[in-house]
Amino acid sequence: MFARFAANGLFGRYGMTGAGLALAGLAAYSSPSQRAHAAGKSPIDCAEPVCDDKKDMFFSMMAGKSGKSGKKKECPLNRAQLGKSTWEFLHTTAAYYPDDPSEDEKKAAEGLINGLATLYACQHCREHLKQHVDEHPPDVSSRVAFSKWLCETHNIVNKVLDKPQFDCSDASIQRRWRTGCRGGTDETAAETLGRE
Structure with missing residues (x-):
């Protein structure tokens, strides 16, 4: 522009x-x-x-919508920010989901997805997710199955939004959400939390 x-x-x-x-x-x-x-x-x-x-x-x-001091206002997340954060959370959670989950873990994973389909802040996103979950319930039988279900669900959303599709192979999912780089540092998990 x-x-x-x-x-x-x-x-x-x-x-x-x-x-x-x-x-x-x-x-x-x-x-x-x-x-x-x-x-x-x-x-x-x-x-x-x-x-x-x-x-x-x-x-x-x-249009000049900033605070009186000229500092950036703290505003609620918009749809894109909420979506990106939600997908990052979900993919990371699925990447760490157990290979052989207990019944309680399966119920918790189903509850997470069903909770989003009921409570997600973006109304039409929530409605689309609810419809998808009703037609294609999450496969929470294993880490691989849950990660793949999420990846395929994300690809359905990306297709609607005309965004690129993700490779849903387990190797690609694990590399992206679990084993990939740590921000280019050699810090341990404890160091990244400021505990060492």
């Missing part, structure tokens, strides 16, 4: 202030829910902050 303003001479003609005002004006109709509301239609996204995406945040930032 900045390239378009620069190419059209907006920065030169009106300066950064003018460009900022133009972007702030665009921000009023930037989110899908705001555009739908302005058109008199019901919005696809819910009105909760967790349903916003990065584009909405960009336009909000360009």
